[in-house]
Amino acid sequence: MRFDRYWPELTVAVDFVFANRGRFVLMLTGDIMQALVLFFIWNAAYREAGSLGGMDRATMVTYIFVAQACRLITAYNMEGQFAQYIRTGDIIRDLIVPQVYVWKRLWFTVGWLTTIGGLTVIPLMAVGILAFGVSLPPLSAVPALALSLFLSMVICYGLSSLTGSLAFWTGGSLWGISQAKRLLISFTSGAFIPLALFPDWLGAVARVLPFQAGVHIPTSIYLGQLNGSALWAALGTQILWAVGLFLAADRFFDYSVRKMTIPGG
């Protein structure tokens, strides 16, 4: 891969986010809102019990805010735009340039998510820390956390790219599939409720799915729950999913693009 060919993708993504600041401020209010609703629900639950699923109230509050921040990554959706490009035929423009499509989109994704992350996660966490007693991660966990978040981006990109390529087969309509994917990921990644509170069978299912790598693993690292060999195992799982899904996305795109029919725009 020649990095200089892809670097512009990253900077374009950054520019794009800044050009649409207003939209992301609204997204931020939505995220804070969602975190608050969860906070109030758990707050009521902890009036009934001191510890739920082995987590005390303070841990849970931190979990809610960090999981909400990570959910931003798992909510990443490029398949809608992808489907639109296939429907209108604009995808041609991406196919005639000397870039590998999946790499191109990956760098766009990284630039996009990092910028949105900066714009929304910092205020979200600031609200959590100042108003709700969210704690900071142990300093020693920060490098692993950064790596884990990056891997989450690659994994969620892979999932989004795989879903997006389905549009080649459905003639460019993806809305329902995309909604279903978003909800499944939100639930099984632990964004709404920690995996520790899942019944055993559901927890076991969630742990073998790639989605938990999007929220559960980085949040556990933030909380300092993963150390030593458990930390390495978790990061290893993420690396395997990231590489596997990226390669699958690459293969599936190449295969699907040959099947392409453009209905016309």
Added chain:
Amino acid sequence: MRTIKLYLDLLWLDLLVRSQYRADFFIGIGAALLQHSVTLATLWLIFAKVPALGGWSAAQAAVLYALFSLAMGLVNLAGAGLRELPFMVEFGELDGLLIQPANPFFQLLPRFNPMSLGDLVTGAVVLVLSAGPAGIEWHLVTVLFCILAILCGAAVLMGILTAVYSLSFWIHQPGLSGGVEQVTQLAQYPANIYPRWVQVLITWVFPVAFASFYPAAVLTQAQAMPLPMGLLAVPIAGLALGLGAWLWHLGLSKYEGTGS
């Protein structure tokens, strides 16, 4: 009369259009069912660990959730077109409605949203299943109260959403109204788990609690709630619809197209 017929014809027409994309149509219903399943599963997992939230048992909270889903389902069925208003104002597409010889509001409203069927099915199923365990005895009065509560809840939500989406006549920021609409999700859970200011917000400012919390409390008596608090939904619905209509007319009179 002609307006009502036109509205129903347009809604039916849009349903026919949507049902041409059969897969998307059913996936839309499925997506709504999945969305409710995820929210209900989250609640269920919490109730597996604690007996009650703010004094509401799982079944009582489910009744509350069901009433809100039914009311919101009716709004999504009858007025999903409202959500397109910000984009129509931004791109000047509203002009297309204004040159037709019919009330533009009732041309805007009818967009058939398959998700509404998912809302209504979920609401009905959850209400039927949870009413017994929540201590509701079905007789004429409770059935009538339930129907009134759902209709008034829908009217309250419709009024609020009309007001909120009419803001896009002044503030050209698509997404703003959708953001404000998220306040309605506070009504999915018992209001007494929120701090005082949120309770005031969803009772007197955005009175969404009248679509779920108050009628559900009257029905289940999860907490002491006098009947008048449930019936207050009737005048509140009138006020909300009035405010919505007023803002719509005010906004429409200021509308000048995009000029681009």
